[in-house]
Every structure is written in C-alpha cells, then in structure tokens.
Amino acid sequence: MNEPLHRSLGLTDEEADAIQEILNRPPNHLELAMYAVMWSEHCSYKSSRLHLRRLPTEAPWVLVGPGENAGVVDVGDGIAAAIRIESHNHPSAIEPYQGAATGVGGILRDIFTMGARPVAVMDSLRFGRPDEPRSRWIAEGVVSGISGYGNAVGVPTVGGETVFDETYTGNPLVNVLCLGLMPADRLVLGRASGKGNLAVLLGSSTGRDGIGGVSVLASASFGDEEREAEKRPSVQVGDPFEEKRLIEACLALLDAGLVLGIQDLGGAGLTCATSETASRGGVGMDVDVAAVPRREPGMEPFEVLTSESQERMLAIVAPDGLDEVLAICDRWDVQASVVGRVTEGGLLRVRDGIDGPVLGELPAASLHEDAPLYDRPRHPPADWEEARADAADHLPPPDDVAADLLDLLSDPSWVYRQYDHMLFCNTVVGPGSDATVLRLKHPSTGADTGRGLALTADGNNRWCAVDPRAGTAMTVAEAVLNLACVGARPLALVNCLNFGNPEHPEVMWQFSEAVDGMAEACDAFGIPVVGGNVSLYNESDGHNIDPTPVIGLLGVIDRLTRIPPGLVWGDGDRVIVLGSGGTELSGSQWAANTAGHKRGVLPALDYDQHRRLAGLVAGLVANGLLSAVHDVSSGGLGAALAEMAAVSGVGFRGARIHNHAELFGEAPSRVVAAVDPELLPEVEAAAAETGVTIARIGLAAGDRFSIKGLLDLDMSAIAERWRSAMSDLNSG
Amino acid sequence: MTAKVGVVVFPGSNCEHDVVEAVDAIGGCGELLWHKDIHLGDVDAVVLPGGFAHGDYLRTGAMARFSPIMDAVARFARKGGPVVGICNGFQILTEAQLLPGALYKNRGLKFLCQPAELRVESTDSVLTRGLAEGDQLNIPINHFEGNYICSEETLAELRDNNRIVLTYGENPNGATADIAGICNESGNVVGLMPHPERAAHPLLGSTDGALLLEGLISGG
Numbered sequence: 013m014n015e016p017l018h019r020s021l022g023l024t025d026e027e028a029d030a031i032q033e034i035l036n037r038p039p040n041h042l043e044l045a046m047y048a049v050m051w052s053e054h055c056s057y058k059s060s061r062l063h064l065r066r067l068p069t070e071a072p073w074v075l076v077g078p079g080e081n082a083g084v085v086d087v088g089d090g091i092a093a094a095i096r097i098e099s100h101n102h103p104s105a106i107e108p109y110q111g112a113a114t115g116v117g118g119i120l121r122d123i124f125t126m127g128a129r130p131v132a133v134m135d136s137l138r139f140g141r142p143d144e145p146r147s148r149w150i151a152e153g154v155v156s157g158i159s160g161y162g163n164a165v166g167v168p169t170v171g172g173e174t175v176f177d178e179t180y181t182g183n184p185l186v187n188v189l190c191l192g193l194m195p196a197d198r199l200v201l202g203r204a205s206g207k208g209n210l211a212v213l214l215g216s217s218t219g220r221d222g223i224g225g226v227s228v229l230a231s232a233s234f235g236d237e238e239r240e241a242e243k244r245p246s247v248q249v250g251d252p253f254e255e256k257r258l259i260e261a262c263l264a265l266l267d268a269g270l271v272l273g274i275q276d277l278g279g280a281g282l283t284c285a286t287s288e289t290a291s292r293g294g295v296g297m298d299v300d301v302a303a304v305p306r307r308e309p310g311m312e313p314f315e316v317l318t319s320e321s322q323e324r325m326l327a328i329v330a331p332d333g334l335d336e337v338l339a340i341c342d343r344w345d346v347q348a349s350v351v352g353r354v355t356e357g358g359l360l361r362v363r364d365g366i367d368g369p370v371l372g373e374l375p376a377a378s379l380h381e382d383a384p385l386y387d388r389p390r391h392p393p394a395d396w397e398e399a400r401a402d403a404a405d406h407l408p409p410p411d412d413v414a415a416d417l418l419d420l421l422s423d424p425s426w427v428y429r430q431y432d433h434m435l436f437c438n439t440v441v442g443p444g445s446d447a448t449v450l451r452l453k454h455p456s457t458g459a460d461t462g463r464g465l466a467l468t469a470d471g472n473n474r475w476c477a478v479d480p481r482a483g484t485a486m487t488v489a490e491a492v493l494n495l496a497c498v499g500a501r502p503l504a505l506v507n508c509l510n511f512g513n514p515e516h517p518e519v520m521w522q523f524s525e526a527v528d529g530m531a532e533a534c535d536a537f538g539i540p541v542v543g544g545n546v547s548l549y550n551e552s553d554g555h556n557i558d559p560t561p562v563i564g565l566l567g568v569i570d571r572l573t574r575i576p577p578g579l580v581w582g583d584g585d586r587v588i589v590l591g592s593g594g595t596e597l598s599g600s601q602w603a604a605n606t607a608g609h610k611r612g613v614l615p616a617l618d619y620d621q622h623r624r625l626a627g628l629v630a631g632l633v634a635n636g637l638l639s640a641v642h643d644v645s646s647g648g649l650g651a652a653l654a655e656m657a658a659v660s661g662v663g664f665r666g667a668r669i670h671n672h673a674e675l676f677g678e679a680p681s682r683v684v685a686a687v688d689p690e691l692l693p694e695v696e697a698a699a700a701e702t703g704v705t706i707a708r709i710g711l712a713a714g715d716r717f718s719i720k721g722l723l724d725l726d727m728s729a730i731a732e733r734w735r736s737a738m739s740d741l742n743s744g
Numbered sequence: 745m746t747a748k749v750g751v752v753v754f755p756g757s758n759c760e761h762d763v764v765e766a767v768d769a770i771g772g773c774g775e776l777l778w779h780k781d782i783h784l785g786d787v788d789a790v791v792l793p794g795g796f797a798h799g800d801y802l803r804t805g806a807m808a809r810f811s812p813i814m815d816a817v818a819r820f821a822r823k824g825g826p827v828v829g830i831c832n833g834f835q836i837l838t839e840a841q842l843l844p845g846a847l848y849k850n851r852g853l854k855f856l857c858q859p860a861e862l863r864v865e866s867t868d869s870v871l872t873r874g875l876a877e878g879d880q881l882n883i884p885i886n887h888f889e890g891n892y893i894c895s896e897e898t899l900a901e902l903r904d905n906n907r908i909v910l911t912y913g914e915n916p917n918g919a920t921a922d923i924a925g926i927c928n929e930s931g932n933v934v935g936l937m938p939h940p941e942r943a944a945h946p947l948l949g950s951t952d953g954a955l956l957l958e959g960l961i962s963g964g
Contacts, residue, residue: 159855163888164796166758253799257755345755430855432886434939437762440947451947458765575947 017041021048027384034378042362042372045314047379049280050287053548056383059514060546063527071540073503081122081202081276082192083542085504087568089461091454092196094128097136097189097469097508097564099547103248104186108153112186113161113250117322119190120167121276124259125325127200127266128192129455131436133162134448135172135188136469136508136562137427140181142738147176150184158188159430164252165259169431170439171448172469174424177604179473182552187508187545189469189564193455200266202275203293204328204354209272211286211297211352212337215258215324218282219307222248222320254323254346261344262325268340270333277324283317283379285326286352287360291377296355300366303351313362313371328354390520399478403612404603405596410672414723417675419605420647421654421730422737440464444659445578446497446643449569464572466500468565471510472646473558475678477610478599480522480559484529486614489622489680491565492537493643496626497683498576499633500567505534507544507563512556514548522559523548530561536619539565558610569634576633580660581640581686581712587664588687588695589649591625592705593679595671601647602676615679621704622681628702629683637695640686640712650675652684657717658734663727666710667720675722686712747772747961750787752817752833754779754797754808759830759941763793766941770954772961779811789826789870789960790817792833794886794939804847804889805835814840826870826960827933831887834925834935843928843935844902845894847887851918855888859950860938861913862924866906869927871934871956881952883938885916885924890937892919892926902926910936 018028021044031039031047039047053059069077075092076084082096100115116133123130135158140147151174162169167190204211265271273293275285282304290297301313307321329337334350341348353366360376363369375382393399410416428443441449447468452461470491475483488505495502507530512519534541550557581587597603598612632638640660642652649669657664669675687695699706710719718724749767751760753776764774777784779797784790798807808814814836821827821842829837837843850856864872864879894902899921902908910925917937925936940953 163855163857163886164756164799166756166795251799253756253796253801256758256796256799260755429858432855432857434857434884434886434942434948435758435762437765437942437945437948451945458761572947575949 018044021045022052023048027051030384034382035374040372042314042317043374045318046283046372046374049283049318050379051383055280055284057546058384059386059388059548060523061385062387063524064544066527066531067541068531068534069541074540074542075199078541078543081125083504083506084126084199085542086196087452087465087503089454090196091452092194092199093465093566094123094126094192094194095504095506095564095566096122096543097187097506097562098122098545099508099510100186100188101184101510101547101550104154105150105182105184108150109157109160110249112154112157114248114322115186115188116158116161117250117255118278119188120165120255120259121278121325123190123192124262125202125274125276126192127198128194129263130167130190130192131438132170132191132450132467133167133188134170134467134469134564136471137172138175138177138180138185138560140176141178142176144181147181154184154186155427155430161250161252163432165256166435168433168435168439170433170450171443171467173471174427177473179558183550183557185510185550185560187562189506191467191566195456198266200271200274202289203273204289204295204297205272205293207354207356208331209354210329210331210334210350211354212327212329213304213324213349213351214261214327214341214346216251216254216321217305217307217347218316218319218321220311220315220319223315223318248320248322250322257344257346258323258325261341261346264340265327265337268336270329270337271327272330273328275326277326279320281317281319287376287379289326289328290360291380294358296357296359296376297352298355298361298363298366299352301362301371302364302368303349303366305347305349317362388514388520389517390524391517392521393518399611400613403596404598404600404609405673407597407603407607407609410606413672413675414725416602416606417650417654417723418729418733420601420651421658421733423734426738440572441498441576441578446494447500449498449576451572462572464569466495466498466567466569468494469562470494471560471562473560474601474604474610475599475614476526476560477558478612479614481525481529482614482617483599484526484561485533486617486680487561487563488530488533488537489617490643490645491563492626493683495565495567496629497633497641497643499630500569501630502537502539502565502567504542504566505539505563506542507561509544509546510550510557510560510562511548513551516556519556526559526561537623571634574636577638577640579640579642579656581656581662583662583713584689585639585686585712586689586692586708587666587710587712588685589682589707589709590629590685590699590704591621591682593682595673595677596679597673597677600676600678615677617680624702625681625683625704628699628704632695632698637687637691638685639688642684644682644684645678648676648678649684654717654730656684657727658730662712663714663716664710664712665714665718668707668709669719669722747788747963748786749774749789749791749961750777750784751775751791751793752777752779752813754811756797756799757793757795759794759939762941763791766944766954766957767961769944770958770961777813779813781813782816784816784820790820792829792836794831794833797832797836804832805839808836809840818842821933824930824932828871828960829935830939831937834937835889837933837935842933843926844898845892847889848891848893849889850891856916857886858884858916860885860916862910862938863913865908865911868906869909869931869934871959872909874959874962875955881955882950883940883943883953885938887937890919891917892923894920905929909934
C-alpha cells in the first residue's frame with residue numbers, strides 16, 4: 013500500500029516526471045512539496061487557464077487586469093479601486109466558521125497587497141436545502157464566521173446573496189468579494205527587485221495549520237464523512253485582530269514609501285509568496301527557513317514552506333529602510349522578520365540560515381510558468397438534445413398559484429443583520445437591495461467626490477444548469493440591470509467560477525460554455541473582466557454541483573445626490589413593468605421548486621434591448637422619477653412584486669398577468685417600478701424615447717396582494733411567509 | 745473657537761475615522777490620539793470610538809482599560825472634561841469603571857447591525873444638552889455585546905439621578921430598562937451603544953446622530 017510520495021501530495025506520475033526534467037535530477041521531499049502546492053489546480057489553474065484567455069480584459073480605465081492579486085480600475089478623481097472575488101468552498105464545507113472567516117481574511121489581504129484600503133466585502137453564499145440539518149449547520153456557521161471575522165477586522169460587509177438549493181448539499185459555495193480604494197498613484201505590485209533587497213515576513217507565526225490546503229482540500233472532491241473529518245486540520249484558523257493590525261501596518265509602510273513589492277501569503281503560503289514575487293520581478297530569492305517565526309517546535313522545512321497559517325504578508329524592502337519598517341511594525345504590534353534576500357539568476361533557494369546549507373533549489377518561475385496546462389476533454393452531456401426539448405412549460409400548472417408564489421419568498425435579513433454593513437459611513441444602499449451603493453470618498457483626504465460606487469454579486473445555478481452559456485450571459489445581464497436599478501453604469505467585472513470535477517468531460521464543457529457566455533455578454537456590454545477565481549472539484553459523493561459562475565460587478569454613479577429608490581413603494585404608486593420578454597418557464601425557480609426541473613431552453617436575451625433598458629432605468633433613478641424599482645430575476649415578476657409588497661408593508665392590486673407562466677417566468681430585461689401618478693407621463697415619455705416597452709400592471713395600495721383572475725392574498729400571509737421562511741435562523 | 749475632539753485609537757478600533765469625519769462635518773475638529781500616549785494634549789473632548797479594541801480578547805474592553813492613555817482619560821473626566829464612549833468605547837468605560845454596569849451579549853446571541861429608534865431620557869449629559877426629553881432619534885446599532893446590565897441599586901441610582909440618557913423604543917438586545925446610553929453623576933462622561941457618527945449625513949438616511957455630536961462640541 014506504499015503510495016509514491018508525489019501521489020500522496022496530489023501530483024500525477026506525469027507531473028512528477030516533468031519536475032524531474034526541470035531539475036535534471038529527482039526532487040527531494042521539500043522541493044516536491046513545493047511543486048505539489050504550486051501545481052495544484054487551486055494555484056495553477058491548470059484545467060481552466062486555457063479557457064480564461066477568451067475573456068475580454070481591456071478597457072481604457074483598467075489599470076491592472078487578471079493575473080495580479082486583484083484587478084484595479086481608475087474610478088476618477090485620482091482614485092483607483094481594487095477588486096477581487098475568491099472562493100473558500102472546500103474549507104467551509106469541512107469547518108464552516110473558520111472556513112468562511114479565513115475566506116474573508118484572504119480576500120482582504122489580496123486587496124491591501126495592492127496598496128488599497130479594503131472598504132467593502134460582499135458574500136455570495138450557497139447551501140443545500142435549509143430543511144436538511146447539515147446544510148443548516150453549514151449555513152449558520154458560515155454566516156457566523158463572516159460576521160465574527162469581518163466585523164472584528166473592521167471592513168463592512170455591504171451585500172451579497174444567500175441561495176439554498178439541493179445541488180449544494182455536501183458542497184456549499186462561499187465566495188467572498190472585496191473592494192478597496194487607493195490614491196491612483198500608490199499602486200503596488202507583488203514583485204521583488206534589486207539584488208540584496210530583503211524579504212520581510214510580517215504578521216503571524218507559522219504553524220502546522222493549512223498544510224497542503226490547496227492540494228488536499230481545494231483540488232479534490234468530497235467523499236465520506238470520516239475522510240472529511242481527517243481533512244479538518246487542513247483548514248486554517250483566522251485571527252481578525254492580527255489581520256486588522258496587519259492592514260494598518262502594511263498601509264502605513266506603503267504610505268511611507270518603504271515597500272518595493274508586497275505579496276500576501278495565501279494558498280501555498282511562503283512557497284507561493286516567495287516564488288511569485290521573485291518570478292514576477294525576474295529575480296531569484298534565498299529564503300532562510302530558520303528565520304521564520306514558528307508557532308510550534310519540530311516543524312520540518314517543507315511544513316514551514318507550505319503552511320497556510322493566516323495573517324501573513326511578505327514585503328520586499330531595501331536594507332537601509334529596514335529599521336523604519338521594523339519601527340512601524342512595532343507600533344502596530346506586528347511581528348516582522350527578515351526571512352530572505354533577493355538574488356540574481358531566478359533561483360529560489362531554501363536554506364537553513366541565510367548563508368547556511370541549501371535544503372532545496374529550483375527555478376522560481378518553474379513553479380508558475382512550467383505548471384501543467386491541460387486541455388481536458390469536454391463534451392455536452394449525453395442527454396443534451398433531449399434535455400433541451402423538455403421545456404418547463406409542459407409541467408402541470410399549479411393547483412394554487414398563490415401558494416407557489418409564497419414558496420418563493422424568504423427574508424434574507426437574518427444574514428445581513430449579523431454583518432456590520434455601515435462602517436466607514438459610505439453605505440447609502442446596503443444589503444437587501446438589487447445593488448449596494450457606497451459614497452466615493454478620496455482614500456487619503458476623505459474628501460467627498462459627490463459620486464458613488466455600486467456593487468452587486470450575482471449567480472444563478474438553475475439558468476446555468478439549463479444552459480451554461482446562455483445562463484452565464486443572463487447572469488451578467490442581470491448584474492448590469494441590478495446596477496441600473498441604483499442608477500449606476502458598469503465599470504469592471506470579476507468572476508468566481510464554481511464548477512464540479514474537471515476530469516468529467518461534461519463539467520469541462522460546462523466550464524468552457526460558461527466562459528464563452530461571459531465573454532459574449534461582457535463584449536456586448538463593454539465590460540472588462542479584471543480578475544477571477546476558479547473553484548473546481550465541487551463534487552460530493554459523485555455528484556457535481558450545478559455550474560455556478562458568480563459575478564461581481566462594480567459600477568459608478570456619476571452624481572450621487574439622493575438615496576436611490578430601493579424596493580419600498582408607497583400607497584398610491586402606479587406599478588409598471590419596463591421592458592418585455594417571453595413567458596418561458598425553463599430555468600425558473602418555480603420549475604425547480606415544483607418539479608426539480610432544470611431543463612429546456614432559456615428565454616432569449618436581446619443585448620440591444622437590454623442595454624437600452626439599463627440606460628433608461630439608470631436615468632430614471634438618477635432623475636428621481638421612480639419611487640421604487642426592482643429587477644425581475646429569480647421567481648419572475650411574481651416574486652419581484654411580492655418582495656416589494658413585503659418590504660413596503662403595502663399591498664398590490666394588479667391585472668394583465670394572465671397565467672402562472674407570465675407570473676413565474678424569468679425572461680431577462682425586465683424591471684418593476686413604482687411611480688408617483690403625477691410623474692407617470694414623464695416616465696412613459698422617457699420609455700418611448702428609448703424604445704423600451706412599458707406596461708401599467710397595477711397599483712400599490714391596501715392590505716391585499718391581488719392579481720385579477722390569478723390570485724388574491726392577504727398581506728398578512730405574505731408578511732408571515734416573508735418573516736418565517738427562515739424562522740429559526742431569524743430568531744434573536 | 746473650534747472645539748477639538750480627541751478620538752482615541754486602540755489597536756482594533758475601527759470607527760475612529762468615521763467619528764472624525766462626523767465631528768469635522770458639524771464644525772468641530774477631530775484629532776486621532778494613540779492608545780500608548782500618556783497625554784491628551786489640548787483637546788476639548790474625548791471620544792472612545794467603536795470597534796474591537798485589542799480584538800476584544802478576554803472580554804470586551806477588558807484589555808483596553810489598561811492602555812496607557814486611559815489614565816489621562818480618567819484624569820480628564822474627573823476634571824469635568826467631556827468623554828464619550830460609543831459602542832466598544834462604552835464597553836471600555838464600564839471596564840475602566842468610569843461608568844457603572846456592564847455590557848453583556850445580546851439576548852439573541854447574535855451580532856446586530858440595524859437602525860434603532862431611541863428616546864432622549866435626560867438632557868443632563870454632554871451629548872443631549874441641546875435636545876429635549878422625549879425627542880426621538882433614529883441612530884443605528886452595531887454590536888454583539890450591547891445588553892446593558894447592572895445591579896438593582898445602580899439602576900435605582902441611574903433613575904433617581906436622571907443618568908439614563910437614551911433608551912430604545914424597541915429593545916433589540918435585552919438591555920436592562922431598555923437602556924441605550926447612560927452618563928456619570930456630572931453628566932460629562934457618557935456611554936452609548938448606538939453610533940451617532942453613522943447618522944450624520946443625509947445620504948445615510950438619518951442625521952439625528954449629528955444632533956448628539958453637536959452637544960459634544962458646543963461647550964458648556
């Protein structure tokens with residue numbers, strides 16, 4: 013049963029041969045461990061890189077595109093915004109609290125590594141059905157972990173999404189997005205330069221936590237529970253207080269101009285940080301493993317080099333700046349140790365003592381550039397044609413439309429009440445709306461620019477299960493419309509691509525299709541993709557999750573003079589639908605709820621119509637013409653109307669929605685708006701001018717929620733369902 | 745003369761810049777003070793801001809009370825200088841025994857970040873001196889440990905001496921007698937769980953917090 017070492021580290025036989033070829037000799041244990049973590053799926057993107065190249069990444073306002081720690085865009089007034097999204101799915105499945113907490117910690121470091129102060133976090137969370145005990149345990153643990161870490165580290169969690177779907181049983185998705193701001197001239201890149209400069213390790217001591225996290229956890233699927241328990245030591249433990257001090261110390265070092273390059277220690281720990289900074293800068297590095305402060309005695313060099321202990325950064329500094337660096341770190345009680353020096357020649361050498369014996373030696377760039385690149389086989393599922401022919405429109409219509417509508421409702425506030433979403437006093441629109449709106453203040457002077465940033469995170473597994481390509485395009489379109497609903501225009505997109513096992517050709521096909529759908533939509537809307545993260549092997553007990561590309565979209569509001577309308581309508585408002593679409597039910601929440609149906613063909617997306625609608629809505633919002641606005645997405649028109657009624661406490665009297673397909677269909681490019689009757693002519697004129705269809709469908713009023721000929725509900729039934737859907741999670 | 749408000753930064757504080765911004769916006773001058781300083785300089789008032797001083801490790805505020813600056817804050821308070829603790833700052837003031845009682849975990853055992861309706865109960869404090877008893881304020885809360893507890897004797901003393909400054913309309917956390925804020929005997933030391941700096945700009949939905957901070961910078 014003696015497995016070769018490389019296999020137990022997660023490397024294939026071919027990969028082990030390639031390493032031997034690079035080194036011209038067999039690697040020792042330490043070297044093999046370093047390759048194993050860096051060539052893992054998580055770090056090397058070996059199955060996905062080939063496809064990601066098809067995404068559009070350029071625009072005049074893009075300062076840094078994919079490949080660095082975060083994407084950076086110019087948002088005007090001398091301010092640059094850094095943005096990134098990352099998954100922490102596998103750790104969160106094993107240990108929900110710490111898995112989610114360290115996910116927040118990791119994404120923050122990616123942002124302040126670029127020189128930006130993190131100002132907002134968003135979470136996109138997906139769990140199995142809430143009536144399943146383990147899924148509830150995971151959901152509650154993840155939310156507590158984000159709350160516990162995010163609140164204490166002092167970065168507001170301003171929005172996100174929480175989705176429950178059977179497909180995530182055993183494999184939850186925890187995607188965390190972070191936005192940071194910096195003066196545009198302070199951009200820092202993670203690279204080393206200058207022979208003789210020093211590599212200084214900042215932050216926590218290094219322990220045995222998270223060893224092999226990227227290869228053991230993130231790049232393999234889940235099996236039985238016993239094995240999951242064995243993986244628990246591979247989950248890192250977070251310390252938000254250490255991270256808070258680390259943020260302040262690093263930003264102070266950057267302000268003082270003492271740092272030549274800086275890199276966070278995340279997946280693959282010190283191996284990744286030293287080799288990345290060296291290879292990006294075209295230099296080498298000597299790393300003194302003995303100088304790394306440790307949490308416990310007896311750690312082997314390979315453990316020190318691959319540990320994923322949290323709250324650590326690697327800064328490259330000039331020798332004559334070292335004293336000042338140490339003084340700033342001391343002020344913030346941040347541990348700082350010189351652990352390496354920059355060399356010429358591109359070799360990463362691990363030594364015992366800076367001039368001591370060499371324990372391992374390899375070309376730094378080989379850990380990245382020579383990483384395997386796979387064009388894995390892909391083909392559509394065998395029943396693809398058959399599935400497309402099976403439209404949800406053929407499902408039996410509901411016995412009770414009202415009951416099916418109520419089933420779609422659930423108040424998400426139990427999640428975001430646990431997050432500090434107001435810190436920094438920027439949050440004009442917080443969680444629970446279509447998109448979050450933040451005031452844009454200059455990061456150095458605090459001066460208010462009078463403008464705003466908008467942020468949304470969106471994913472839809474049902475649409476992508478039906479058709480990964482069209483579903484992904486629709487997800488991008490929905491994000492664009494979410495921004496329009498707060499008066500913003502899109503600026504940059506980041507993505508977190510959560511898929512199943514890439515060794516299954518159907519999964520690789522889904523992945524490739526999703527990338528193409530995203531590329532197509534981004535091209536159509538003129539949105540550059542500035543960063544992303546790929547999470548594969550989201551599979552448990554042989555079951556791959558639905559393809560779930562999650563999108564973070566950053567937008568800008570040119571004049572932020574009033575609070576955008578939000579979902580709350582007033583008694584007497586006219587209710588209209590802007591835009592129009594088909595009544596196909598395939599991919600809808602209703603079809604999934606009633607029959608577990610995720611097949612058929614998605615309703616068509618017309619980019620031109622969608623762009624015109626988004627422009628119209630953003631303009632109406634900016635000019636204060638709407639009392640309330642909500643895009644139509646999951647749950648269709650019915651859910652959009654009922655959600656608005658629920659949060660307003662004001663009913664709806666409507667007509668012209670003739671059947672369940674019109675009520676629950678999720679065709680894109682539609683927005684529900686509530687308008688003061690006196691302003692209605694102006695809104696109708698604006699719609700006519702832009703060629704957008706407008707339909708009057710009813711009145712916001714009273715204490716009933718009724719649609720002529722279809723349903724009639726007391727508002728108390730909606731309020732009760734809204735409140736109680738997550739009732740035991742909602743308590744307290 | 746512009747009132748200078750010193751805002752103490754402990755490692756782990758996170759609302760310090762928000763307080764400075766809100767103070768500056770109403771015509772005061774906010775200035776950051778470091779927790780290791782032993783003098784307050786020439787400030788006219790002191791704010792201990794919200795956050796997680798020293799990570800809130802051991803117990804909220806338990807370590808922060810030993811930060812060097814706290815001796816100077818206590819001296820300043822004894823001489824009648826206005827000292828306000830917001831959220832974590834309130835927790836620190838109780839640990840430092842500049843205010844009685846303690847802040848216990850919320851009744852629901854969950855963190856709460858949400859708007860709160862408050863009622864002004866007393867105008868005998870540096871925060872509420874410009875307001876009227878019974879005024880309603882809408883100011884957000886943001887805490888895990890905001891459930892105010894104290895002994896029966898302390899509660900009687902607070903009541904008898906008009907030292908309950910603010911109460912919640914709808915008690916969110918189980919606080920004794922709906923208490924959201926209290927002050928010391930002279931009214932110059934105030935602790936409150938709600939965050940006035942988060943309700944000090946029209947785009948944030950309420951400017952009621954500015955009314956409290958105006959009291960702080962308005963001088964005697």
